[in-house]
Amino acid sequence: MGTETTARPTAGRMRGHVARFVTDLTSGRAGHRLPLDYSVNSLRIVDAVIEGMRRQGPDPAGRVAEALFGLGGHLGEVMVRQAGAVWVDLDTGQCERSGQSVGVRMPDGRVWNPLGRVANRFAYGSQDSVRTFYLMLHGRHRPGEAGSDAA
Secondary structure, eight states: OOOOOTTOOOHHHHHHHHHHHHHHHHHTTTSOOOOOOSSSTHHHHHHHHHHHHHHHOOOTTOHHHHHHHHHHHHHHHHHHHHHOOEEEEOOHHHHHHHSOSEEEEOTTSOEEOHHHHHHHHHHHOGGGOHHHHHHTOTTOOOTTSTTOOOO
16 A cells, blocks of 8 residues: 655655654644654554554545655654664665655665555554564664664
8 A cells, every 4th residue: 555646755855754744743733742753662653643544434535645654754764763774765666566765774775665564554454563563673773783772
């Protein structure tokens, strides 16, 4: 399930895009005051928000896709800040497989799709927890390394 639309930011613009999304959610401008702080624990909130969106049912206005993109960006930014990843533009083959144009590259060189992970969490439910995904993630910094996070 892709969450792409025509005006998605490139890898170089993802940090700013995510920062605006998170600021809107944490300030209450979006009608919510969610404590998204780019920590591993904030991924529990992402899971809870997605579960609430699932319970609301169909979204004829298409707002779910935008929210999922922002939440996927938050997951990606947690990976950047806590696990040493960097945002990357995906090549044509990766875009076709993932339905996304950006992903993150971990310190070990693996490329992951946080936007698609959040879309899957929405589509398939709690068995695709984004927090569990992060905690099981291969290629992140080990405890004690720069950029690591004690979950």
